[in-house]
Amino acid sequence: MPSPHIQAVHLRKQYGKVLAVSDVSFSVERGQCFGLLGPNGAGKTTTIEMMEGVIAPDSGQVLFMNQPLTRSLQHKIGIQFQNTSLQDFLTVRECLGLFASLYAHHRSIDELICLCALEDFLDRDNRKLSGGQRQRLLLALALINDPELVFLDEPTTGLDPQARRNLWSLVGEIKSEGKSIILTTHYMEEAYVLCDQIAIMDKGSIIAQGEPKNLLREYFEGQYIEIPEEDLLGQPPSDFGFSYHKKNNNFEFHVPDVKTALSMFVQKDICLNRMTVRSASLEDLFLHLTGRELRE
Amino acid sequence: MKRFFALLVARNKEFIRDRGSLAWSLLFPFLIVIGFSFAFSGRQQDIFKVAVEKQASIAPGSKNPLSDFLATQYIQFIDIQDLQPALDKLKRHQFDMVVSLSEWPRYWVNSSSPKGYLLEKILSGQQASSGVVREQVSGREIRYVDWLLAGLLGMNVMFGSLFGVGYVIVRYRKAGVLRRIKATPVTAFEFLAAQVTSRLMLMLVMSVIVLLGCHWLLDVQMVGSYADLFVALLIGALCMISLALVVAARISSEEFAGGVLNLLTWPMMLFSGVWFSLEGTNPVLQKIAQISPLTHLVDASRAIMTEGASLMDVSSHLLILVALSVVFMATSSWLFQWE
Numbered sequence: 113m114p115s116p117h118i119q120a121v122h123l124r125k126q127y128g129k130v131l132a133v134s135d136v137s138f139s140v141e142r143g144q145c146f147g148l149l150g151p152n153g154a155g156k157t158t159t160i161e162m163m164e165g166v167i168a169p170d171s172g173q174v175l176f177m178n179q180p181l182t183r184s185l186q187h188k189i190g191i192q193f194q195n196t197s198l199q200d201f202l203t204v205r206e207c208l209g210l211f212a213s214l215y216a217h218h219r220s221i222d223e224l225i226c227l228c229a230l231e232d233f234l235d236r237d238n239r240k241l242s243g244g245q246r247q248r249l250l251l252a253l254a255l256i257n258d259p260e261l262v263f264l265d266e267p268t269t270g271l272d273p274q275a276r277r278n279l280w281s282l283v284g285e286i287k288s289e290g291k292s293i294i295l296t297t298h299y300m301e302e303a304y305v306l307c308d309q310i311a312i313m314d315k316g317s318i319i320a321q322g323e324p325k326n327l328l329r330e331y332f333e334g335q336y337i338e339i340p341e342e343d344l345l346g347q348p349p350s351d352f353g354f355s356y357h358k359k360n361n362n363f364e365f366h367v368p369d370v371k372t373a374l375s376m377f378v379q380k381d382i383c384l385n386r387m388t389v390r391s392a393s394l395e396d397l398f399l400h401l402t403g404r405e406l407r408e
Numbered sequence: 409m410k411r412f413f414a415l416l417v418a419r420n421k422e423f424i425r426d427r428g429s430l431a432w433s434l435l436f437p438f439l440i441v442i443g444f445s446f447a448f449s450g451r452q453q454d455i456f457k458v459a460v461e462k463q464a465s466i467a468p469g470s471k472n473p474l475s476d477f478l479a480t481q482y483i484q485f486i487d488i489q490d491l492q493p494a495l496d497k498l499k500r501h502q503f504d505m506v507v508s509l510s511e512w513p514r515y516w517v518n519s520s521s522p523k524g525y526l527l528e529k530i531l532s533g534q535q536a537s538s539g540v541v542r543e544q545v546s547g548r549e550i551r552y553v554d555w556l557l558a559g560l561l562g563m564n565v566m567f568g569s570l571f572g573v574g575y576v577i578v579r580y581r582k583a584g585v586l587r588r589i590k591a592t593p594v595t596a597f598e599f600l601a602a603q604v605t606s607r608l609m610l611m612l613v614m615s616v617i618v619l620l621g622c623h624w625l626l627d628v629q630m631v632g633s634y635a636d637l638f639v640a641l642l643i644g645a646l647c648m649i650s651l652a653l654v655v656a657a658r659i660s661s662e663e664f665a666g667g668v669l670n671l672l673t674w675p676m677m678l679f680s681g682v683w684f685s686l687e688g689t690n691p692v693l694q695k696i697a698q699i700s701p702l703t704h705l706v707d708a709s710r711a712i713m714t715e716g717a718s719l720m721d722v723s724s725h726l727l728i729l730v731a732l733s734v735v736f737m738a739t740s741s742w743l744f745q746w747e
Contacts, residue, residue: 191591196584201425213414214592
């Protein structure tokens with residue numbers, strides 16, 4: 113079995129009376145993309161910052177290639193913080209130059225400009241970038257020392273869907289360069305698309321962990337069928353014999369087999385014009401595990 | 409070293425491109441100097457000042473050729489012990505005449521002083537004074553604006569250092585700039601050294617511009633050496649920046665930092681002899697003023713500018729500034745936290 117690239121061992125962090133992270137353990141293999149998933153305040157950022165060596169855990173430790181963290185780690189990792197800013201009045205090109213000279217070795221800046229698609233705003237003041245441009249610059253800065261391990265803390269929060277998809281393909285390219293990635297997100301879809309392994313966090317603990325597909329298979333069988341309430345033509349939803357819950361004005365039925373369910377609906381003679389069928393998602397998994405919606 | 413220079417260049421760019429604060433830090437001292445030179449340009453001291461040296465060797469009761477002159481009203485006669493400092497003051501028009509009552513009485517006047525001329529006329533109008541020897545010195549008047557400029561340079565260094573380093577580091581911490589830099593191999597020492605150096609360079613450039621500007625606009629005098637003045641300003645700026653680092657070591661709220669900086673700068677600005685001489689003020693106030701680094705900076709640079717003092721003459725002030733810098737630096741490196 114290959115040794116893990118980085119490993120969290122029983123991490124715990126308390127801020128005053130608030131237990132931000134309690135007993136979190138996981139390991140990330142080399143070249144893997146690992147996702148920490150959960151709602152705001154679940155302890156994702158605290159966990160990732162303990163792994164970066166930015167904050168010290170109250171107990172537990174982080175092992176990088178089986179060794180405790182040291183200051184020299186800074187040369188091997190790249191970090192994209194969630195809340196950060198750069199010095200005022202510096203252009204994108206100058207920011208890249210500044211950070212490049214902070215490391216003993218750095219990657220070619222032209223290559224990074226191309227990878228992160230920064231060409232169009234190289235001479236713009238970094239404070240005048242759009243959300244997506246800014247995230248791409250921060251990502252380029254995280255990659256400037258050609259790190260073997262990259263931390264991305266909510267890289268797509270606040271971006272519009274198109275910018276988010278751009279960033280996803282960028283993360284895909286970083287992955288294809290063989291770098292290990294640890295990212296946090298509260299978008300389940302993002303974790304599903306990008307991550308090889310995920311850990312779902314809630315209230316400071318990991319409540320489920322594994323490959324996204326396996327996790328879904330483990331917790332869910334069957335499909336979801338959603339039908340507007342009025343299309344049931346007055347029949348109570350419990351009559352169909354499936355588990356269900358109400359979502360806005362729709363009923364969502366969890367069905368083991370679509371074909372049997374459809375023949376049941378046909379037999380009850382309800383309107384199926386606006387019916388949708390979908391597979392279980394990580395959102396459903398979170399709801400299933402915690403009884404709460406991910407974003408409330 | 410590469411990291412230090414990269415941070416230094418970045419900080420300098422940031423400052424130079426921030427046009428608002430750049431313009432302000434250049435204009436502010438000019439506005440004050442010009443304002444004060446207008447405000448005090450019409451001021452005339454309505455009393456004549458004559459320094460009198462009395463030598464013990466004169467026998468009591470012997471005829472004093474100047475006794476009538478010394479009884480003249482509306483002239484302030486000031487007893488002195490040493491002749492030389494009084495003659496220096498005469499050169500700078502701080503005294504209008506100096507007389508020495510030895511066996512061969514003498515008096516000195518400044519060739520370019522109108523008051524000296526008038527006093528001489530009064531003196532020569534008295535018959536008894538005919539045997540008094542006349543001597544002459546020359547030197548330009550030290551106006552209030554000449555005297556004030558040293559104070560303003562010091563005050564400019566104080567504000568520029570405390571706000572330019574202290575406030576900026578707090579802002580960096582709040583905005584997350586420090587957090588981002590902490591995640592690189594940069595050490596706290598490299599980062600702070602770059603901030604300090606950047607500000608020292610800028611303070612010196614600013615001081616040169618202000619000095620040249622005042623020289624050109626108001627014909628301000630410089631009695632001493634420019635090199636000495638810059639050494640004094642450099643040491644003063646270092647001390648102020650070190651104090652700023654103490655303030656910025658941990659605070660992450662700009663409002664709180666602003667309050668602390670105002671609390672430090674205002675008393676220093678008012679009670680460090682920037683605007684008025686502390687001579688003759690409350691002795692308690694004078695003692696307190698000795699704690700303020702600005703007092704030492706202003707006293708040293710004023711002595712150089714208006715009295716032509718050398719670095720040795722002001723070494724006590726400079727040593728205190730160096731000692732304070734060491735204390736502040738040690739405290740700030742002990743307190744400093746990135747976040």
